[in-house]
Amino acid sequence: MGTVTALRRYPVKSMLGEALTGVAVTGRGLHGDRVFAVLDGAGTVGSVKHPRKWGPLLRCGGRLGSTGEVTVELPDGVALPAGDPDLDARLSRLLGRDVSLSNTPSDIPGEHGGVLERVVPEYEGGVPTALRSTATTDATGAAITSGRVAPGTFFDYGTVHLVTTSALARLRTACPTGDFDPRRFRPNLVVDLPDGPDFPEDAWTHASLRIGGALFRVVVPTPRCVVPTLAQEELPADPAIMRTVAREHRVPVLDLGRLSCVGVYLDVLEPGTVRIGDPVTLLGSA
Template sequence: MLPRFGGSGATISGFHRLVVQEHDVGASEAEHLVHGIWFYPVKSMRGHRVDSIFVGEHGIPGDRGLALFDVQDDRPASAKQASRWGNLMDVEVHLEQERGGEWPCPVILEFPDGARYSSSDPGIDDLLSRRFGFPTTLGAAAHDQPAFFDLAPLHVIDRGTMAHLEQLHPDSAPAIDRFRPNLLIDFPGSTGGFVENEWIGRRIRIGVDLVIEFTRPCSRCIMTTMAQGDLPGDPAVLKTLADHNALVLGDGGPSPCLGVYARTITTGTIGTGDLVVEESP
C-alpha cells in the first residue's frame, strides 16, 4: 500500500495540441459546451484526456492523488523544482486498470529514457531513490486531504481564451497541455479574451447534475514554458500572459493569469459535449 501524506497546499499518455476553431459567440449561439476533460494521476506529471468523468466533492477522484516525495523533507515533488527532480512533465503515467473503484489505483510511471516503474512493485521506492539520487517515495494523499492540488480541486479554461491567446502569441500556437486544466468549456456569454476573470463568485451547471463555483483566477508559473513530450520549451508564452492578463491577487504584485479555479457545489458525472449554463446561487 502506498504511504499517505497530507495535501500540498499548494496520461496517462496522450498529448493534445488543441486547435481552437474560430466560432461565433454572438446572441445567435444558443449552446455552450464542454470541449475537453482531463485528470492528472500524479502531481506535476503528464495528464490523461477522457470523454466523461465523475466530479465529486473534492474534484475528480484520483486527480493529483499521487505525488513523489523527498523523504528527507516530506515535501511533494513539483515540476517547478527541475534542478532537483528533472522535468517531471516529461513523465507519462499509465493506469494499470480501468478507472473505477478505490483510488489510488496502481499506475506505471514511464520516463523519457524508457524506464518504467509500477506503483504496485514493493521495491518502487528503492528504484525511484536510485534514479533521483536521494530517498524518494511515491505517496498517496491522505483521506482527509484527498489531492495534491495547489489552490483548488478544479481548474477551468474558456475555449475563447485559448483562441485569444493564439492571436496574441502566433509564433507558437499555445497547446492546452501547457496549462493543465480539468475542463475546457465555452463560458456562457463568452466573447473571448480572458473571460474567466469576470466569473469569480459565479456558478455554472454542466450536464444534468454538476454545479461548480469559480473561486479565483489561476496565476501561471514557469511550468507553462517547459518542454513536455513533443512540445518544445516556450518562454514567450508566460511573457505574453504577463503583458496582456496580469492580475493582482491578494497582497502580491501582478501575476500572469489564465483560467480560473473552482469548487464543487453539487457532484455529478459530465461528458464532452455536455451543455454549460449559468446557475443562480
C-alpha cells in the first residue's frame, strides 16, 4: 500500500526532534519519544500549543544518545544533558519564569501535574465548538482551553503520529504558496501513498497497519492546533497552513464535532522495528 519515507522522534515535548533511519517501537511508542517535558511551578506541561507562553521551546532541540541519555541544545548552541541544574536555569531564563525538565509525568486526579494548555485559534475546527465558550484569557492575553496529557505520558493522545504524503500533496494543491513540509505537523511516521486518494487515512480509523516489524491500530484523526503555522527550523511562520486545513479537511473526531485534521494517531499492538523504506500494509479492523 505504501512506504515509510521519514521517521522522527521528539525526546523533549515541544522541542525540535531528530530524523532517524530506523527505530525500535515499544508499547509506549517510538523508543525515546516524548520521554521528557518542561514543567512550570504549577506542574503545567510545556507545549507550544500555547505559543505566547511556551514558544521558545521550539527553538530548542532534544536528542537521545546511544546510551539513552537526553541532551538539549539551546538556541545559543549550548548543549546540556537532562539533569544538569544549569539546563533548568537556562530554560528558566529563556522562558522568563522558573521551569524544570522532567521525565516524570503526573496524572494524579485533582493535582496540577499533567495540565496542557492550548490557545484557541481563529480558524474553524481548531477546537471543539463546545470548548470555545469555556476558554479563558490568561496573563499573556491569549484565549486558552486546558486539558491533560495522556495518563502516565507526555503525549497529547495517541502514542504514535502518522502523516501521509497524499494528504500533504492535496493541501499543497489547495494552497500552492504554502510550505506543507511534514515537519510542521511533527509526525513520527511519514508514509508515501503514491496511488492513494487525497486523504486516505480518513478510512483507516479502527483498522490495523503493519509497518515494518510493528503492528499499529489507528485510533482517531489528528486534530491540528496552531503549531504547524509556527516558525521552526528553517521553516517560516505561515498562518495560511492551518487556514487551508480548516477549509479543506474538517472531519468528525469522536464526539467532538468536525475538526481540522492532518494525519492519524496510532496505538501500538505489537512492538517491533521500523525503518525508512519499510512497507505499510492496511490489514483491516484490529
